[in-house]
Amino acid sequence: MIYLLLIYEFFKIGLFSFGGGYATIPFLYNISETYGWYSVKELTHMIAIASITPGPVGINVATYAGLKTAGVLGSIVATIAEILPSFILVIIVSKLLKKYSENFCVKSLLETLKPISCALLISVGIELLKTELFNIKALILLSVLLLLSIKSKKDTIFYMVIAGVCGALIYLFNPL
């Protein structure tokens, strides 16, 4: 039953992804490798679309992945399943607010999650680079984007637009 699997996988994402929408990508990559519901190339398309539509990227990409896997009902199931764990946690935390934020175990847990999220992001960045995108043009564009960020961190949209325009020009004048 695909819907049960979807609920299970996206509930896990909602429960275990820390630090913003892009933190869900390693899990989505893992799903694509385990179940093959969508290819890695489709995943990059999904992330791209999720980033240029309004709304939180992590939720958009869940909606899209659910849609790809099991149609509109799949997208509803995936989206709700991903938010459910934090919905429960928000209600619990709202009640216990501040009581435990100074607790030593809670503080160490939060501190440990930082390097782990960092490693998760780097690993998925490397995995994405390893796919068919890996060529000299991709590397140049990536370096340019990263260099642009050194001077000052811009809006997400800024990188998307620059990269989209560059991509369109490269494909138009120099078919790969």
Next chain:
Amino acid sequence: MPLLKLFLIFVKIGAILLGGGYVILPILQNEFTEKRKIISQNDLVEYFALAQSLPGIVAANISMFIGYRLHGKSGALTAMLGVIFVPFICIILLASVLNIFLDNRIVQGIMWGVGIAVIALIMLSAGEIWKNSKRNLFFSSIFLLSLIALLIFKLSPVLVIIIFSTLGVIIKLLGRCRK
């Protein structure tokens, strides 16, 4: 504030939320602190920190915190449904037309380029965490061990989080005992 009103406010917030979840803080500030004066700046920042330290999507988390504050459980549910309403419809619509356009060379180019930008954004978001943490021996070793577990041993993200967060807390507890 009636639930319908709360819902409509979050529908609007979801619709103008472009460029990642972090943009939501200034939007909420404008809606709830400046315009309606029902949530103080301090509370908002505290909700934001909490939303970030909980698992899940930051923008959804903070919306639910505010919904809960204003209307309890049904408020949290209403805020959550409101904030994903417009994005959900956008994704369904865009996904259904994307396949038609994917044969177009320019669209292929744009998707390729945006795909590269996504990799850059993932790297930058890792860099953000790197910059905002105390980079000591503890940080570096947990970071390197997790990276090796992921890339070489191909452990699943969930397993890596469970193993290394447990390890991290144990190390911290031992460190405190020795002091």
